[in-house]
Amino acid sequence: DIQMTQSPPTLSALVGDRVTITCRARQTIDSWLAWYQQKPGKAPKLLIYKASSLASGVPSRFSGRGSGTEFTLTISRLQPDDFATYYCQQYKSSHSFGQGTKLEIK
């Protein structure tokens, strides 16, 4: 099982800010990484797959980078709808998720 570690656990920001969430894998996962957004009481929503490919219908202010063991999710200009919890997930070897990053309004 490949352990995934996200940082920070909580992030406070303002509408219009640029924010970055980091995800690290204990061993290389090449680019087999996805990012999800989850709002309270809702199922996760796919944002990014293969580290940097934007899922259908996802706004272009979301972007993903990285390969190997270190990855980032950046939201370029925060909108009110973006305040949620974000998870990374590796799918190189089975599946495992990071512990999540809660993005809060400052």
Added chain:
Amino acid sequence: QVQLQQWGAGLLKPSETLSLTCAVYGGSFSDNHWNWIRQPPGKGLEWIGEINHSGSTSYNPSLRSRVTISVDTSKNQFSLRLRSVTGADTAMYYCARGKSHEPILIGSYFYYYYYMDVWGRGTTVTVSS
């Protein structure tokens, strides 16, 4: 547009068996992998396991001894059974489609990598005596 509709018993007693089913509407059932994921209250996501249309399964090692995932291709449905539940199994359970990239040839074998692109709405399961 693919939709997943899931159902099953929401309240169980310790030692009972959790049973959930997920129906797939739209899209191809045979070209994808079908997954179960759970989320305890206030916590993160845990992958439980997956199945493909031919019935080949893969499970989270931490749950493997208690989990069975099965498929009914005639109904485009797949199911989860988790035996001997305890309070630690209380969670929201999600079904999800695993969408595969093009297979990668490594040596003599093709490898498939897939991410969860469509999710069910979730079923709350509570285990309590």
